[in-house]
Amino acid sequence: MRVLVLGGGGREHAIVTALSRSHHAPEIFCSPGNGGTAALGTNVSIPEDDPVYVAEWVERNAIDFVIVGPEAPLVVGTADILAADGVPVFGPKAAGAHLEGSKAYAKELMERHGIPTGRYRLVQTNEEAKEYLDEVGAPVVVKADGLAAGKGVTVAETVSDALGAVRQSLDGHFGPAGDLVVIEEYLEGPECSLLAFTDGDTVLPMIPVQDHKRAYDDDKGPNTGGMGVYAPVPVVDEAAYAAMTSILEKTVAALKSEGVVYQGVLYGGFILTADGPKVLEFNVRFGDPETQVILPLLETDLLDVMMAVTEGRLSEVELAWRDEVALSVVLASGGYPGTYPKGKPIRGLEEAGEIEGVTVYHAGTAMDAGGRPVTSGGRVLNVTAVAPTFIEARDRAYRAVDAISFEDMHFRTDIGLKAIRARGEA
Numbered sequence: 427m428r429v430l431v432l433g434g435g436g437r438e439h440a441i442v443t444a445l446s447r448s449h450h451a452p453e454i455f456c457s458p459g460n461g462g463t464a465a466l467g468t469n470v471s472i473p474e475d476d477p478v479y480v481a482e483w484v485e486r487n488a489i490d491f492v493i494v495g496p497e498a499p500l501v502v503g504t505a506d507i508l509a510a511d512g513v514p515v516f517g518p519k520a521a522g523a524h525l526e527g528s529k530a531y532a533k534e535l536m537e538r539h540g541i542p543t544g545r546y547r548l549v550q551t552n553e554e555a556k557e558y559l560d561e562v563g564a565p566v567v568v569k570a571d572g573l574a575a576g577k578g579v580t581v582a583e584t585v586s587d588a589l590g591a592v593r594q595s596l597d598g599h600f601g602p603a604g605d606l607v608v609i610e611e612y613l614e615g616p617e618c619s620l621l622a623f624t625d626g627d628t629v630l631p632m633i634p635v636q637d638h639k640r641a642y643d644d645d646k647g648p649n650t651g652g653m654g655v656y657a658p659v660p661v662v663d664e665a666a667y668a669a670m671t672s673i674l675e676k677t678v679a680a681l682k683s684e685g686v687v688y689q690g691v692l693y694g695g696f697i698l699t700a701d702g703p704k705v706l707e708f709n710v711r712f713g714d715p716e717t718q719v720i721l722p723l724l725e726t727d728l729l730d731v732m733m734a735v736t737e738g739r740l741s742e743v744e745l746a747w748r749d750e751v752a753l754s755v756v757l758a759s760g761g762y763p764g765t766y767p768k769g770k771p772i773r774g775l776e777e778a779g780e781i782e783g784v785t786v787y788h789a790g791t792a793m794d795a796g797g798r799p800v801t802s803g804g805r806v807l808n809v810t811a812v813a814p815t816f817i818e819a820r821d822r823a824y825r826a827v828d829a830i831s832f833e834d835m836h837f838r839t840d841i842g843l844k845a846i847r848a849r850g851e852a
């Protein structure tokens with residue numbers, strides 16, 4: 427079986443690693459891939475924003491199954507074109523991907539179907555924004571409607587900050603993605619993500635996971651794509667898990683009732699409020715770095731699950747999970763999430779990977795002319811440790827982090843502390 431994975435981050439290295447354990451023993455291609463995926467398959471270069479080219483490449487190279495990692499190729503209809511060619515593809519078609527491609531669409535869908543989320547207003551002018559903000563005050567969350575590479579969300583403490591964020595968006599800071607703006611109620615509580623596999627009918631939730639979006643310890647500094655993550659999430663009790671699962675089920679059913687059969691991963695970003703979980707956002711794919719702790723704990727063959735999704739027989743599948751925890755620390759380039767240099771030699775990967783329970787997923791890495799790993803992105807490596815307890819997982823992960831170095835490497839030192847406290851491990 428020949429499988430193509432689109433994407434080149436830590437998420438895709440984790441997917442490729444899980445595929446390499448599959449009993450189907452697939453031959454794996456990854457585009458663009460990274461230094462880690464190159465060791466498990468063949469990195470290729472296919473323009474991911476060109477679905478027609480992707481489909482031609484898939485046909486030319488006799489690919490049997492395609493897995494789409496990031497949202498952008500899904501939003502432009504890669505799954506639609508491949509499916510029309512009869513190629514099984516893991517990831518929703520454009521109509522389903524719109525759930526991430528337009529925050530306004532997601533909010534309106536939730537409103538139509540009574541799915542719990544914060545109050546909101548859509549605005550297209552500064553005047554509309556002022557009128558609404560005069561009514562609701564601050565704090566509020568201001569979001570560009572479309573895809574903005576994770577940068578289109580501002581938590582505004584004051585009305586003036588909120589108006590500034592709206593103006594920035596309407597002025598074209600995020601391109602056309604910011605022409606429509608969602609102003610949303612600020613909700614309080616711990617954040618948690620629950621991802622589920624779905625074939626459009628059956629919804630199989632994974633384990634809950636908690637990302638750390640801010641760049642620095644104690645949730646300080648600018649937002650990033652995610653600086654660390656752990657799973658499961660001790661503050662999620664059975665009631666919260668059931669409520670989040672029910673929201674995901676309701677969302678898949680809502681889409682279906684409006685003619686959208688959603689297949690792939692549905693990622694619910696939740697906030698656990700005093701009134702129960704509410705949806706902050708939906709993503710239409712695996713999270714990054716969430717996948718780097720979910721898949722190491724998944725015992726079920728990932729390719730079997732994905733094939734069941736595309737064949738509409740997910741009801742036959744039961745997910746099995748290791749009775750352990752996982753934690754991942756993101757090692758970033760100096761300057762990230764702003765500008766950063768590339769091409770810095772990375773040392774210590776072998777030593778780190780030898781620590782019990784540790785896997786180092788590559789994200790922004792490449793190989794230099796001599797075949798040595800160098801940095802090539804903002805988030806460079808995801809150091810993941812699996813262990814029976816969070817204390818042990820933290821110890822393993824940070825020992826591995828200590829073994830790795832590259833110039834101006836930065837990372838958070840507090841990943842997993844919340845879980846340790848919540849579980850009463852210390």
Ligand code: GLY
Pocket residue numbers: 637651652709712713714715716
């Ligand atoms: N870590 C957040 C995301 O994947 O969207």
